Amino acid sequence: MKPPLNRRVFVVGYDAATCLGNTFDTTWHRAVRGEAGFRRITRCETRSRSNVVGEIPDWNPRDLPFIDKNDRRNWNADYVLLTMVLCKRALDHAGLEIDDRTGPKTACLMGSALNGTDAYRIAMDNYTKHGPTKVSPYLLPNLCANLPAGKAGMMLGFTGPIFSPQGACASGNHAIGIGARMIRDGECDVVLAGGVETCLTPEIIQGFANMWATIKVGPTDRAFDDPTQASRPFSLDRRGIVLGEGGGVLVLAAEETLKKYNLTPRAEVLGVGWTSDAHHFTLPNQATIVRAIAQAIDDAGICPAHIGYVNAHGTSTQKGDAVEIQSLREVFGSALAAIPVSSNKSQIGHTLGAAAAIEAALAIEGMHQGIVLPTVNHLPDPAFADVDVVPNAARRHSYDTFLSNAFGFGGTNCCVVFRGV
DSSP states (O other), X not given: OOOOOOOOEEEEEEEEEBTTBSSHHHHHHHHHTTOOOOEEOOSXXXXXXXXXXXXXXXXXXXXXTTSOHHHHXXXXXXXXXXXXXXXXXXXXXXXXXXXXXXXXXXXXXXXXXXXXHHHHHHHXXXXXXXXXXXXXXXXXXXXXXXXXHHHHHHHHOOOSOEEOOOOGGGHHHHHHHHHHHHHHHTSOSEEEEEEEEOOOOHHHHHHHXXXXXXXXXXXXXXXXXXXXXXXXXXXXXXOOBOBBOEEEEEEEEEHHHHHHTTOOOOXXXXXXXXXXXXXXXXXXXXXXXXXXXXXHHHHTTOOGGGOOEEEOOOXXXXXXXXXXHHHHHHHHGGGGGGSXXXXXXXXXXXXXXXXHHHHHHHHHXXXXXXXXXXXXXXXXXXGGTTSOOOBSSOEEXXXXXXEEEEEETTTEEEEEEEEOO
16 A cells, blocks of 8 residues: 555534534524523424434425435435535535546545434334335435435535444544545545434434433423423533434545645644443443543644643533543643533534534634633532533633544544644
């Protein structure tokens, strides 16, 4: 194999859809105002008490003009259409046209934890109610993890590698990390990297509830009358994650590509660290999380003191939040007290395979605007008294380097360091 080119890698555009808004701009402005986007589910019916979720508001991709009638009929896994929309908008944000020059050197890596589970549910309903011949011939393509990237390529015209990094809730960071390595080594010049999740079906909601991963909102919980308070990372009364649908795409580009196509760098992908726990399928392992964080900082060629903000995984579970904070203490020591550490999941919920990509985009925007987004719904936990979790309100804060954490089921950890430009 040819030796790597060792090129620098920059983020030149991004887009997202979350329960705060179906565009990045709407999501950002509501996040800055300290809002959370949760409500009782409308996508489906469920008898679960884990019925507070994050739904993308005013969202029907089948109404968009570039989604044709065949796509509306055949692609009933919503993550396919969501990926197409986000990739198009992210390229528009970057100002990059896909043509005969850029297309062959553009790749697309889109992660998802649950893939086309909504399409499978439709197929099973048709099978049980109407018979086997009513199962769509498009079922298997709807389930294939690479198909969202493939459909985006068919619409937009890029022909570089397409695949789906399957890292559970760390998938978005895996996509960014692998994409950055591909550009660094010279495999491609541009990568659309991120994650998508459209996971709000009765079976998925009930499955998370039965494993006690999601919050069950009963009459005594403060989210019963106000669902927006359901996700509360690092709070004394945190009781589990809030499932959210959403997606995020970052456009990565090689340094020499910036001038060639008049692209504006928004951040540099500086370092990546990834490990696995070999521990438990849901419970985190502090030792390997510490190693992933330390590897990302070392790969960036900096020391912990250079990190100005931590975008935490922060899921709002008792064990997960505690292990993450303890891992940060081990890496940063007493210096952690001066570093803001906040969780976007307090506002957008846990979007699983999409989470890290959305959170990276939000933190890059914050870095440019001199703002750190808050951890809303916060009630102080004495166990975290030494940590600045940016409680309840966004804050002016100047930082030029940040760490983005992502950890997933199966014990998969991926951390990325970004630097401002």
